[in-house]
Amino acid sequence: MVPIRSNPLFDELVQQQARPPKDPVMRQSWERLFFAHARCDADRLAASLPAGLELQTFDGDAWLGFVPFAMRSLRFSTLPWPDFFETNLRTYVNHPVHGPGVWFYSLDASGYLPCLAARNSFNLPYCYAGLDLVERGSKLNYFGTRADRQRLPTVFEHPSRDFRYTAELRVEGAPLPAEPDSFDFWLLERYRLYSADRKGRLLTARVWHEPYQVVEPKVLSLNVESGDPRFNSLSFEHFRYCSGVKVECFKPEWV
Numbered sequence: 001m002v003p004i005r006s007n008p009l010f011d012e013l014v015q016q017q018a019r020p021p022k023d024p025v026m027r028q029s030w031e032r033l034f035f036a037h038a039r040c041d042a043d044r045l046a047a048s049l050p051a052g053l054e055l056q057t058f059d060g061d062a063w064l065g066f067v068p069f070a071m072r073s074l075r076f077s078t079l080p081w082p083d084f085f086e087t088n089l090r091t092y093v094n095h096p097v098h099g100p101g102v103w104f105y106s107l108d109a110s111g112y113l114p115c116l117a118a119r120n121s122f123n124l125p126y127c128y129a130g131l132d133l134v135e136r137g138s139k140l141n142y143f144g145t146r147a148d149r150q151r152l153p154t155v156f157e158h159p160s161r162d163f164r165y166t167a168e169l170r171v172e173g174a175p176l177p178a179e180p181d182s183f184d185f186w187l188l189e190r191y192r193l194y195s196a197d198r199k200g201r202l203l204t205a206r207v208w209h210e211p212y213q214v215v216e217p218k219v220l221s222l223n224v225e226s227g228d229p230r231f232n233s234l235s236f237e238h239f240r241y242c243s244g245v246k247v248e249c250f251k252p253e254w255v
Contacts, residue, residue: 013191016192028247029073029244033212034140035187036238037236038236040064042060045064053194066236068165070083070084092186095255097255098192102190106159111128112128115150124195125156129144130145146162146227156198159227159228165223165224167223169219171217210246216239
């Protein structure tokens with residue numbers, strides 16, 4: 001069984017908040033981020049990870065995050081890309097050398113070329129999907145349906161074709177940063193991603209972003225059908241919203 005790391009590494013998360021002293025390969029803005037988290041079976045999630053990664057838990061609980069948002073102002077290798085919508089399903093992991101980070105079970109994008117580039121460059125399990133975000137005053141509606149056929153390079157994860165969701169929320173109140181020793185900080189202030197190729201070889205990359213300023217939104221409705229047997233019955237119970245952050249992604253490296 002893949003080992004489970006049960007203590008949050010707040011000190012390492014704080015250290016990773018410092019921007020790497022080098023040029024990024026990609027710049028972007030993440031806007032209208034909705035974070036919904038559900039408790040999941042820790043043994044099942046740990047067993048799904050590639051060798052070399054440990055599942056992180058908080059007070060003994062493993063968490064799966066559902067995060068839809070708008071991708072804006074993307075520049076890859078200095079070239080501008082069209083804006084698109086994105087959604088990810090993720091959990092939280094640690095590597096004994098490179099430290100804490102995020103593991104993605106899937107990422108959906110409403111542009112095919114970003115999916116192709118991310119699979120080729122970062123070995124991330126991107127999927128092409130029909131996504132939308134409608135904003136009316138303080139109310140936001142998110143919609144997503146994954147395309148039936150992907151025609152994308154194979155990576156470690158094999159996301160289901162049946163992923164779809166709808167969400168409606170109202171955002172009110174003044175946003176605040178997460179306290180360094182809080183559950184919000186443990187969930188949100190992550191500055192490294194992990195991925196793997198189809199053979200299970202690990203890749204990692206630093207992803208620096210501005211600290212999140214978040215509020216707890218009023219969730220009016222939320223329906224997420226993952227199509228993945230590992231997440232058959234998700235019960236989301238922790239919700240946060242952020243209007244946006246600027247992001248820099250750095251060159252990935254093999255672990």
